[in-house]
Amino acid sequence: MAFEINNHFLNDFKALIDANNHKEVSTILKDLHYADIADIVEDLDFNRALFVLNLLDSETTADILTELDDDTRERVLKSLSSKEIAQNIEELETDDAADIIGELSEKKKQEVISHIEDVEHAKDIVDLLRYEEDTAGGLMAKEFIEVNENWTNLKCVKEMRRQAQELEKVHTIYVVDDDDKLKGILSLKSLLTTSAKTPVKEIFDPKVESVKVDDKGEDIAQIMQKYDLVVLPVVDDLGVLVGQITIDDVVDFITEEAEKDYQMAAGISEDIDTDDTVFKMTRARLPWLLIGMISGTFAATIIVDFQTVMKTAPALVMFIPLINSSAGNVGVQSSAIVVQSIANKSFKGKLITHILKQLLVGLLNGAVLASIVFGLSQFIFHTNLNISFTIAIALTTVIINAAVIGTVVPIVLNKFKIDPAVATGPFVTTSNDIFGILIYFMVAKMMLGF
């Protein structure tokens, strides 16, 4: 049962802070998980937030730092001295520590590192700072348990006991050779269920998935999902075990990627949320709106070109919005499915098969919509039969075309190694806006005999 912050709680809590009631506030905090305290801190104005943080020990403060949103964390870090940051960092696992230090200015970074007392810890953190954020190196921690393949079961337990002192959680025991090269894993089960004298060599499992330090985040997410892994060892180019990625970091990565994809699909070019500034929001939306502008302008040119047709059949103007929205919707639908199956690597089959399939889907959807439009045009708007028929045929053609464009664009982009998730939207929308209106008038022109 997750703790929920409500307004009632928040108001009482603020009142206690304003009354300078250290004791009561501490009592409340004592029973909360650090992730919940982080949520509360984000809901407080900055001075009250600092009041809360000052009441906590450095371990809890450190954990809270890892949970805060970027803006709040930045403000908190600015209010702390390098020495204070170092004390907090000291309590964190290397990956979280590196994430926080990585956000500091170059100067403050050096200062903080020089204040970390545990030299080994500092070295590990500096090592992690070398890697790009979204690679195995950037996601991994240096904390893990390793045992040598030549040891006995008994020696393992002793070693694990020693190494475990330094760890918060033990997930997996890695087996390495004398050169620290990863050989496999030792399951807790085999450790528990074999005798103390059994050599590790005989009981470890050599089938182990691993990734290299520079492998990409999305590939790592896919491997961990595919093989249902909770932890994934990271090796360097020589096969030496250098770190471990745990699933919770990857879950965060998956969620962030999904949110980005969702925003991209909605035409937002930066990762934003409802808290962001008006300026940032405006900037994130503008690129997409400008792209819409381009197609809108082309559409305007097309309308100018077909003025004679429109004068003869003014009813055509009436259905411009419908043509536009149908072309747009069909294009987005078709491309979303292809983009998604390319992203989750389930896409297969030949281009021509997909095109034929989309032709059919477009034809079926088009036929349904065209019948309705024909009815509307005839019986609601009392357009003449010829023109109603023209509009219905034109709409079907537009829909088929949109379905095909929506399917072909992401496949072609992918062939040219351009990320279809990013590039498909602008391409499909622009071309459908333009071709939609063009096809509509061209079909009309032909059918009405110009």
Next chain:
Amino acid sequence: MAFEINNHFLNDFKALIDANNHKEVSTILKDLHYADIADIVEDLDFNRALFVLNLLDSETTADILTELDDDTRERVLKSLSSKEIAQNIEELETDDAADIIGELSEKKKQEVISHIEDVEHAKDIVDLLRYEEDTAGGLMAKEFIEVNENWTNLKCVKEMRRQAQELEKVHTIYVVDDDDKLKGILSLKSLLTTSAKTPVKEIFDPKVESVKVDDKGEDIAQIMQKYDLVVLPVVDDLGVLVGQITIDDVVDFITEEAEKDYQMAAGISEDIDTDDTVFKMTRARLPWLLIGMISGTFAATIIVDFQTVMKTAPALVMFIPLINSSAGNVGVQSSAIVVQSIANKSFKGKLITHILKQLLVGLLNGAVLASIVFGLSQFIFHTNLNISFTIAIALTTVIINAAVIGTVVPIVLNKFKIDPAVATGPFVTTSNDIFGILIYFMVAKMMLGF
């Protein structure tokens, strides 16, 4: 390094199957992870797939069954007798077993269960079948290690050893009281680093998150993400420990939800992929296209109403597509951000604050686009100054209106407990299509002095 299936491999592999080369095929399979074999099986036609499955032991077949896509799994299950399914199921953990049995017909379900030899296992599976798929009960497995709070460290290790025989992976050791009520967890670290005589009572951690059997999947995903959990214990109404959810099942859940959200944002009403039939694809798209039809028809009515305005200023027609797409894009952008922050529970602040913010964002974006349109209208299309000015003002008004509608609709839907992720799209798109064109012509009518 994940195994990648390429065409070259697949062709060689098919040739070996067609040559009836049991030995070679078996050798290849032996080195592969079951998730990879599942991928290969999905790429083969059905008879070749059965050839492969027949070469595998029941443990591997069972694991593969859990990984196959729904269609292939259904076909494979149909080709197996109830007894064969029971033998495979016997090898699986209860949650995976229940998922597979849950897909069978009522009759076959009973048959399979009656063929499971391990009565305890069968009872656990039947128990799990009672729960809804997307609840804690539906996601949990009955396999976990529990120790009594009154035991000593030494007795724990003995008990764990006994219980571990039955388990594939050990993640966490749960501590319960004499009534099997969950009291806390025992970390491997404390077990390893304290003496054998220490009572469990003194070393276990009583701070443990748990969920109830009927808690919802999305809440579970959020708790596991928020508290960085790898496993989450499930209790019944009395607090008795009944199961455990592991993160890999939740990751699958998160990914599926994200895919659904993405498709929903693209106007697709059922979960489909590129493999699905033309009929299913058509059906999944039609609802959204019909909604577009409604707004398109309204727009047509509006255009009919404003025919006098258009006759006086035919240039207005030219920019109908631009007005449409701008209103649509802005609406989708605004609503996506709100829907997302409501979904990940980061949404806060008052309705009026958000409306004012969106007014500003709309004004800024509108101003940029309106200036461009003004320029285009003046210098490219040589429209008269008055009309260019009218179009620019109308566009800005349309954009501000779309931004506000896009923001208000999801907030209001959420207040009325209607899932904004599902309902926002249709509401926002329809109203923006209609209001966009209405505002455009109304502003034009006023400014051009009708």
